[in-house]
Amino acid sequence: MNFKTKALVAALALSAAGAANAAITTFEEAGGGxxxxxxxxxxxxxxxxxxLGIDTGSFTPATATANMSWDLSxxxxxxxxxxxxxxxMxxxxxxxxGGDRTGSLITDQYFVSTATSQAGVDAMTAQAIQKFVNQDTLLINSNALGNHALVENGANVxxxxxxxxxxxxGDNWATWSTFTATALIGDSLGFYALQGAGSARNVYVTNEVFAGEFSMSAAGQLSYVTAPVPEPETYALMLAGLGLIGTVARRRAAR
Incomplete structure (x- = not known):
């Protein structure tokens, strides 16, 4: 093989590797989906x-504590x-x-999803979460459309x-979730991490709540917004207010 041929093969291999890295990482691929x-x-x-350019390995309830936004337009x-x-609209x-399934055991199942209520998430069963992987076909088929193979963070319709x-x-992971995962544009949704847990005789699902909620506007703005942490001055004012209420209550009681 001459130098030019080798260079061409190397370039094609590099191009193919770049395209693969640009594609959506599906549930069962190595690394966080x-x-x-x-x-x-x-x-x-x-x-x-x-x-969205984030994955289940780096965007976790412990790390996703800052506001984020995406302009789809x-x-x-x-x-x-x-x-x-x-x-x-x-x-x-x-x-x-998103999801990361590393094997067939219940403890190998990890998924993240929006949901309209925590009560529905809390009701998830081990049997149900093991069926979530079937929805990987949505991502596999998506990779064949749009610009996923050409850009870092692509899209398709x-x-x-x-x-x-x-x-x-659908609205509920093809009927396998005990919660509704979708909401109308203009509304907000909580975000949850679901992890299979237990042993062969006692399998169950644990969940963690992300600090932020996702909201979507008709103008194409997706936001992940965490609850603001009160400033120290806010706490001081709250305590002063409670103290004043207590003083008034004691004076009324004394009368």
């Missing part, structure tokens, strides 16, 4: 997947957002999810096809 946003117009049967997301936002839903959310995910 990608966390993605799905935007879903049920009326027109169109949905879009956006790779610009950059590598723009073309897909323009396509999906041209439909019925008043009837469009969103969800954020699908009208009733193999990466359409209504085909393999």
């Amino acid at each position: 990608s966390i993605v946003l799905s935007v879903w117009d049920k009326t027109n049967q169109v949905s879009a997947i956006f790779d 610009s950059g590598d997301y723009a073309d897909v957002w323009a396509a999906v936002s041209g439909y019925d 008043a009837n469009t839903y969103f969800m954020v999810f 699908d009208v009733g096809g193999p990466s359409y959310q209504g085909t393999s995910m």
